[in-house]
Amino acid sequence: MDKAAVLTHILKSKGVSSLLGGELSSSVISSNKYIPPLTAEAQVTDDDLPSLNQAILSALSAENKTVTLVGPEGLGKSTALQKLIMDWAKAEHLQNFSCVFHFRFRELNSLDGALSLETLIHHHHVPSLSKPLPLQKPEEVLFVFDDLDEYKHNLDPSVHTLCSDPSQAASVSCLVASLLHGSLLKGAAFVVAVRQTGCLKFLGGTQVEVLGFLKAQREAYFNRFFTDPAAANKALMHMERTLSFDDICTSPRFCWTVCSIYKSLIDSGEKLPETLSQLFVEILALPLRTYSRNEACNRELVLALGRMASHCSLDQHLSCTKAQMASFGFQQFLTSADAFLRVDGELESDTCVFSFHSQLMQEFVLAVSFLLDRVTQEGVEEMLEKHKGSAKFLDLFLSGLSEPVQHRPLETLLGKFNSDQIKDFKCWFKSSSEATLQGYWKDKHHRCFHLLHQAQNESLVKEIITSSARIGISYGDLSLQDCVALNYVVTCLGEMESLNLYLTRNLTGEQAEVLAPAMSLSHKIILSDSCLSAEAASHLASALSRGLTRELDLHNSHLGDKKFKILCPGLKDCKLHNLNLLVCRLTEASCEDLVSVLTSDNSQLCLLQLSFNQIGNQGFMKLCKALHSPHCKLQELLIQGCDLTTASMEVFSAALRSGQSQLRKVNLTRNEIGDRGVEALCKSLQHPLCKLQNLKLFASELTGACCSHLKEALMSEHCSLSVLDLSVNDLGQEGALLLCQALRRPGCPIEKLGLSRCELTLPVFKELGSLLKSGTCQLKSLLAGLNHVGDKGVKHLWDAVAHPACLLEELDVEMTGLTDACVEDLCAAIRASNTLQKLELSNNSLTNASVPALVQVMQNSLNMLEMNLKYNDFSEDVFNMLCECDKIRY
Structure with a gap:
């Protein structure tokens, strides 16, 4: 086969380049503007996707000789096929084939009557052959078929009488089916290009999914199209930020169209299209x-085109x-x-x-x-x-x-648009948007934002997105165009109460840069369960430093020390009050950066959530330095599960009584504080300069030995602690009774006490009951669950609740071994109390027999707001009765 003739034919292909049809394949290839599209392949990352050329060559080198290229229009399948043939004709690839035949199915559709494969190739293949057909060695023959989706005949082998002789006359549809199903010219190879259609099920071999141009390929293409790198960069960025809906920018044809329009506008100094x-x-x-x-x-003309389009x-x-x-x-x-x-x-x-x-x-x-x-x-x-x-x-x-x-540019050519149709569209848009923005469907919200972005009408945005619109739902996993549309809407509104980006699993620098204005206009930014790139962290920092944000939620965001350091410049100079860094993979290395944030001149940070990061003692002691600074405004520190031990408590205690610390609330849950650690903290609780009001030591490896120190602190006139949670510690009877002595002191500030699962006994419950009736106790909330004292022990608390001196508003006796025998006392306590509002009774042994009395007392009570009866021994028979009272949870 004459390779020179094949090459000449391809380079002289008929046709004209058009804005709609793209540049001719021959022109793209011969002018060195060809960028191979990418294709999907299993077990590779986006950074390692093979080019279409590589995928075809790899598949053809395997034993299976049919390769099907699958993908939407404009992704470069046809150009890739022509490049494949040109490379063969130039002896660069596929030299194991002695001849390559290229057919387009839309041209085969017009061939009627019967003809043989030899006749088809001799008379209908371009360029035509002057030599005998080299079909004796099928393994040296490659057929390249384009536009299979436009083929009007059936490829199902069962509807054809397949032939095997190249000289046998048959319909073209039979010849094609016979070739592709292997009965005719068995051993020949095939490359077929097709959009996603039903005919794919009749094709064997290797399917290659064509992806087109991803970002790197677009950059290369624009740089080859524009001679000026600045113009190329401007055009590419503008396209991706205004036009990149779904996958249209992956189309090489679309890229060519955009480049052609943009070049004309840039050269003439005109504005690029915004939509x-x-x-x-x-x-x-x-x-x-x-x-x-x-x-x-x-x-x-346009109306006729419209009828055709419909x-x-x-x-x-x-x-x-x-x-x-x-x-x-x-x-x-x-x-x-x-x-x-x-x-x-x-x-x-x-x-x-x-x-x-x-x-x-x-x-x-x-x-x-x-x-x-x-x-x-x-x-x-x-x-x-x-x-x-x-x-x-x-x-x-x-x-x-x-x-x-x-x-308007079209009206100058076509006349006035129909104002009634435009009015009808706007009415539909407003009503459908109102319904959409009352719902929780993220994709529908995005569509509404895209429509608003396309309209480019600020007053329309404000008219549609009213105060009743629900735009606080999560917009995680955004495309770049979603970011553009969302940012447009927020900037038109001027500010946003909450920008919810929860579960944004890969926030890129480009996306964050687009969203930065929206971030800076948001009072709260939620990025929990998200993953930010380093570049995204930098843009977030910039948005914080110039914005309105008062609350930033980054919990479980895989931030790490390096990205946190990038974020810190923005945290130092912003209006942030609340910062949530729960489970952010931070270590001791981030603590110096945190100190610089907390002690900056402009710091307004009041709440810092650092729980479940591997801070350790050394990191925490570094953090304590900030508490000595007059610039540190921190009032609440949550540092649960941060690998702290007794060793860092002396330093922390010193900071609390330094006179500079503004800390009111500290949560040290799930750290190995130990009795010695509590002893150190109690020095601060007795100090006149310590402002701590809320201390949580849940599951902190404590025993009754710490209670003497706590008693001493609570007896101090300078102690301002109103909330103390000691739950899930082995305080035992002796330790708990010491605490009760302190609570009896007139003026003891404790209002909420957590003693759940503290190994409490009957004598302790008796003392707690006496304490609540004393008239000196200020307790409003008592958590005493998971202490198995049964009806007898809890009866002391029911008696206390019924007493007029008792101030309890919340009582937790979950899993204390209660039975139906307690219900009479329980109901009497509720009826007698003027303060009790919430009662936790879950995980006990109450049965159906208790339900009528419990429902009645809750319905009749004016002050009770909630009773939790979950996980008791109820059957479904009483669920309808429990439903009658909306204050009961079951």
């Missing part, structure tokens, strides 16, 4: 201006015949059809077919014609519902085109 609609206005206006028809003629969308037809085009009113415009459509075949031939170059253009023309049509009675909602599922961007185009500033 997808504005881009397509430019694309449609160009051929309309070129052909210089009058307004009425242009209008009829037909293709509803019937899922990729192409239309000449007869169909005439029915759309396009007959008088056929001679200029190639300016707007792809034309396959000779215009004079009845077999000539017409199709849109892209789905995007088809939908844009449909939107334009709908807003242009002055005759239609079809409403917007009806039209959108009719095209639902087949038109992906129709509502976006309608949103853009409904704004005068965007459709």
Whole structure:
């Protein structure tokens, strides 16, 4: 086979480059602008995706000789096939094949009658062959088939009588089926390009998913298109931030269209389009201006294109015949059809077919014609519902085109748009957006934001996103275009109560840069369960330093020390009051940075959540330095499960009584503080300069030995502690009784005491009951659950609750071994109490017999707000009765 003839034919391919159809493959390849599209492959990362060329060559080198390229339009499948053939013709690849035959299925569709494979190749392959066919060695033959999705015949082998002789005459559909199913020219290799269609099930071999251009390929393409690197960068960034809906920017054809439009606008000093609609206005206006028809003629042309677009969308037809085009009113415009459509075949031939170059253009023309049509009675909602599922961007185009500033360039060519249709669209948009923004569907919220971004109308944003809109739902896992749309909406509003980015699993620097203005306008930013890149942390820092944010939630965000250091400059100079760093993989290394944040001149940080980070004693002691600074405003520190021990408590205690510390609330839960640690803390609790009011030592490895120190502290006139949680520590009877002595002191400030699972005994419950009735005790909340004292022990508390001197508002006796025998005393206590509001009774042994009395007493009580009866011994028989009282949880 003459490779030189093949090469010459490809380089001289007919056709013209068009904004809609893209640049000719031969031109792209010969001008060294070809960038291989990427393809998906199992077990590789995005940074290691193979090029389409590599995937094809790799598959052809295997034993399986059929390779199917699958992907949407415009991703570069056809160009890749031509590049493959050119590389073979230039002896660069595939030299194990002596001949390569290239066919397009849309051309095979026009071949009627019976002919042999030899005749098909001799007379219908281009370039034609002058030598005998080299078909004796099928393993040296490669067939390249393009546009399989446009093939009008069936590939199912069961509907054909497959042939095996290359000289045997048969229908073209039979020849194709016989080739692809291996009965004809067995051993030959095939590369087939197709969109996702049902015919794929009839193709064996290797399927290769074509991804097109990802970011690196787009950068390379733009840099080759524009001679000026600055112009290339400007064009690429603008495209990705205004036009990158889903996967359209992965299309090499779309990139070529954008580059062509942008280059023209940049060269003439004009503004680049802000929306997808504005881009397509430019694309449609160009051929309309070129052909210089009058307004009425242009209008009829676009309306005819709109009828064709509707037909293709509803019937899922990729192409239309000449007869169909005439029915759309396009007959008088056929001679200029190639300016707007792809034309396959000779215009004079009845077999000539017409199709849109892209789905995007088809939908844009449909939107334009709908807003242009002055005759239609079809409403917007009806039209959108009719095209639902087949038109992906129709509502976006309608949103853009409904704004005068965007459709005005077309009105100068087509005449006035139908104001009634525009009004109808805006009414639909407002009502549907109101319903959407009352719901919790993230994707629908995004769509609303995209529509608003397409409209580019600030007053419309404020009209639609009212105070009743629910825009605090999570917008995690955003695409770049989602970020653009969300940022547009927030900046139009001027401020945001809460920017919820929960579960954003990969916030890139580019996305964060786009969202930075929205971040700076948000009073609260939620990035919990998210993962930020280092670049994203830098943009977040910048947004914080110039913004309104008072609360930042980063818990479980995999931040780490390095990214936290990047974030710190923003934390030093911002309005932040609350910072949540729960489970952020921070270590001692971050503590110096935290100190610099807390002691900065502008620090306003009041609450710091550091729990479950590996801070350790050394890190915590560094952190204590901040508490000595007059610039530190910290009032609440949560540092649960941070590997602290007794060793750091002396330093912490010294900081608490330094006179500079503003700490009111400290949570040291799940650290090995130990009795010696409590002893150190008690020195501060007795000091007049210590401001601590709330101390939680839940599960802190304490025993009764610490209670003498706690008693001494609580007896001190300088102690201001009102909340003390000692739950899940082995205090025992002796230790708890010491605490009770302190609580009897008139003026003891403790109002909430946690003693759950502290190995308490009957004598302790008796003393607690006596204490609550004493008239000197200030306790309003007592957590005494998980101490198995049974009905007898808890009866002391019921008696206390019924006493007029008792101030309890909350009582927790979960899992204390209660039975139905206690219910009479329990109900009497509720009836007698004027203060009790909440009662925790879960995980006990109450049965159905107790339910009527409990429901009645809760219904009759004016002050009781909640009774929790979960995990008792109730059967379903009483659930309806429990439902009668909405204050009971079960």
